Amino acid sequence: MLAVHVEKTLGEFSMNVAFTSESRATALFGPSGAGKTSLINMIAGLLRPDRGRVEIDGEVLFDSAAQIDMPAWRRRIGYVFQEGRLLPHFTVQHNLEYGRWMGGHKFDPAAFQHVVELLDIGHLLDRRPGKLSGGERQRIAVGRALLMQPRLLLLDEPLASLDTARKRDILPYLERLRDEARMPMIYVSHIATEVKLIASHVVWLDGGRVATMGGIERLDAAQVDMLA
Amino acid sequence: MFDLSPQDWTAVALSLRVAAVSTVVALPFGIIVAMLLARGSFWGKSVLDAVVHLPLVLPPVVTGYLLLISLGRKAPLGAFFADHFGIVFSFRWTGAAVACGVMAFPLLVRSIRLSIEAIDRRLEDAASTLGANRAWTFTTVTLPLALPGKMLAFARALGEFGATITFVSNIPGETQTISAAIYSLIQVPGGDADALKLVVISIVICVAALLASEWLAKRATARLHGA
Numbered sequence: 001m002l003a004v005h006v007e008k009t010l011g012e013f014s015m016n017v018a019f020t021s022e023s024r025a026t027a028l029f030g031p032s033g034a035g036k037t038s039l040i041n042m043i044a045g046l047l048r049p050d051r052g053r054v055e056i057d058g059e060v061l062f063d064s065a066a067q068i069d070m071p072a073w074r075r076r077i078g079y080v081f082q083e084g085r086l087l088p089h090f091t092v093q094h095n096l097e098y099g100r101w102m103g104g105h106k107f108d109p110a111a112f113q114h115v116v117e118l119l120d121i122g123h124l125l126d127r128r129p130g131k132l133s134g135g136e137r138q139r140i141a142v143g144r145a146l147l148m149q150p151r152l153l154l155l156d157e158p159l160a161s162l163d164t165a166r167k168r169d170i171l172p173y174l175e176r177l178r179d180e181a182r183m184p185m186i187y188v189s190h191i192a193t194e195v196k197l198i199a200s201h202v203v204w205l206d207g208g209r210v211a212t213m214g215g216i217e218r219l220d221a222a223q224v225d226m227l228a
Numbered sequence: 229m230f231d232l233s234p235q236d237w238t239a240v241a242l243s244l245r246v247a248a249v250s251t252v253v254a255l256p257f258g259i260i261v262a263m264l265l266a267r268g269s270f271w272g273k274s275v276l277d278a279v280v281h282l283p284l285v286l287p288p289v290v291t292g293y294l295l296l297i298s299l300g301r302k303a304p305l306g307a308f309f310a311d312h313f314g315i316v317f318s319f320r321w322t323g324a325a326v327a328c329g330v331m332a333f334p335l336l337v338r339s340i341r342l343s344i345e346a347i348d349r350r351l352e353d354a355a356s357t358l359g360a361n362r363a364w365t366f367t368t369v370t371l372p373l374a375l376p377g378k379m380l381a382f383a384r385a386l387g388e389f390g391a392t393i394t395f396v397s398n399i400p401g402e403t404q405t406i407s408a409a410i411y412s413l414i415q416v417p418g419g420d421a422d423a424l425k426l427v428v429i430s431i432v433i434c435v436a437a438l439l440a441s442e443w444l445a446k447r448a449t450a451r452l453h454g455a
């Protein structure tokens with residue numbers, strides 16, 4: 001279970017967000033500038049909250065009252081960034097294995113093969129990130145996060161940098177990922193149709209606050225409210 | 229044209245050795261200082277920046293003289309190295325390497341610093357989410373992205389003259405680099421022709437070093453921007 005309560009002031013913008021999630025796939029939904037990326041950066045340990053607490057499966061990652069702040073590299077949280085952020089000087093294969101090296105784990109051929117097949121990236125292993133298309137890059141980024149065996153997977157608008165046709169190519173991979181990977185994920189997006197395909201639970205952010213949260217059907221209800 | 233005397237070859241070999249050793253030894257210090265200047269915020273940062281750039285603006289003879297009075301055999305620092313590590317600098321090729329390293333240091337720091345400042349720090353964030361602590365992030369991401377094409381300092385060290393000749397003199401076979409050998413030759417009546425050979429060789433070596441440096445840097449940039 002993920003339990004988050006964080007407060008953060010960034011210039012003029014202030015955030016105060018609390019939510020818990022037990023769902024396999026939780027969507028973090030809301031317009032641009034709602035604080036979605038800042039929120040998952042705080043979960044990942046890339047941004048320090050001013051106050052609050054972040055806990056996964058009983059382990060405290062951050063607690064301002066107890067002065068606990070686990071560094072990002074020890075949190076074991078997989079992060080798929082909007083722009084991929086593959087390491088440009090490594091091949092695709094080495095990008096995929098980077099997390100395993102850093103964690104000091106043994107090579108697990110079965111797990112590696114599984115991820116390669118899941119994302120259909122076997123033909124790209126020897127290439128360098130610079131030579132990949134946007135869609136290929138995002139699939140590698142997903143694979144890289146999966147192979148570090150995270151306890152939670154954060155996906156920050158992984159389709160945002162892709163055109164509509166590419167989005168349609170990648171979505172099935174993400175659905176398979178949700179069904180086959182044995183880890184919870186948080187899927188950040190501002191597009192309702194995308195969120196409805198992937199997630200079963202939604203946290204709707206607006207202006208740094210939780211506007212509503214609950215089952216994915218909340219999305220429809222809230223949208224109707226907003227239209228009315 | 230290229231029937232070089234053994235003494236010329238000695239000077240060429242010595243120059244390459246001095247420049248290579250000085251670059252390799254200066255590199256770790258250059259990386260540390262460049263990292264401090266690029267990323268650090270501390271009291272006295274602008275002073276450090278100024279001190280690092282001093283050899284670039286001081287007359288080389290001043291730098292050489294400062295080395296002589298600090299690293300000479302009777303100077304405290306020079307005696308310390310001689311007693312504890314058995315390294316003597318005065319009138320030895322090691323001293324020439326120190327002089328070249330000090331003179332090339334500003335260029336080395338400057339070029340590494342610019343590369344570090346140009347690195348997309350979000351890549352370092354990505355490495356940290358994958359389990360890399362700061363030291364691993366530095367060695368596997370920051371350094372490999374910042375380092376390619378830093379041979380300008382090597383070329384600079386190859387051409388050093390003023391500080392070297394002031395600090396360790398001009399002893400054939402020990403401290404006489406290409407530059408010093410050219411200087412000696414053109415002091416002698418009729419030595420111009422021999423000097424010209426060494427001039428051509430030094431141009432060839434420096435142009436080769438610059439081309440190699442450019443090529444490595446270009447390849448690294450191309451990788452960053454997708455090729």
